[in-house]
Amino acid sequence: MNSFPKKFAASRVVQAARNALPPDLLAKSGRAVVVLVPSGDQLTVAVGCLHRFIGLTVVPADTREFPNEGVYNWGQVICVQDGRLKGASFRHALEEMQKRIGEREDA
Numbered sequence: 001m002n003s004f005p006k007k008f009a010a011s012r013v014v015q016a017a018r019n020a021l022p023p024d025l026l027a028k029s030g031r032a033v034v035v036l037v038p039s040g041d042q043l044t045v046a047v048g049c050l051h052r053f054i055g056l057t058v059v060p061a062d063t064r065e066f067p068n069e070g071v072y073n074w075g076q077v078i079c080v081q082d083g084r085l086k087g088a089s090f091r092h093a094l095e096e097m098q099k100r101i102g103e104r105e106d107a
Contacts, residue, residue, distance in 0.1 A: 037075035037090050038063035044075075 035046040043061040047054040068074070075090035088096075 031080050033077065033079040035075065035077050035090060035093075038066045038068075 031050060033048045035044075035048075037044040037046075038061065041060060041062065043059045043063060044056065045059065046056040066072070071087055071089050071092075073089035073091040074094075076087055077090055077093040078085060078087045080086075
């Protein structure tokens, strides 16, 4: 089982969310996206809507029992696409974003 990152510094999470949400993640997410990232004793929630970063909050939470495998690895990205909810792990979303950035740099 993969462990959650121990604790994200809030400023790093905000910066990562701003970088990940527009335009890379939001461009494929449709109208709305919610990112949930548990770490240690907190849950980070980032929201985007209409291809824009809306905001982020960090909530104290006991995340020891949260699932952390498969579609929940490092958290969850949930978005509305074509009128349906779709989800992926936060780790998968970051890996896909990194691939797309690499492809753009190679072009």
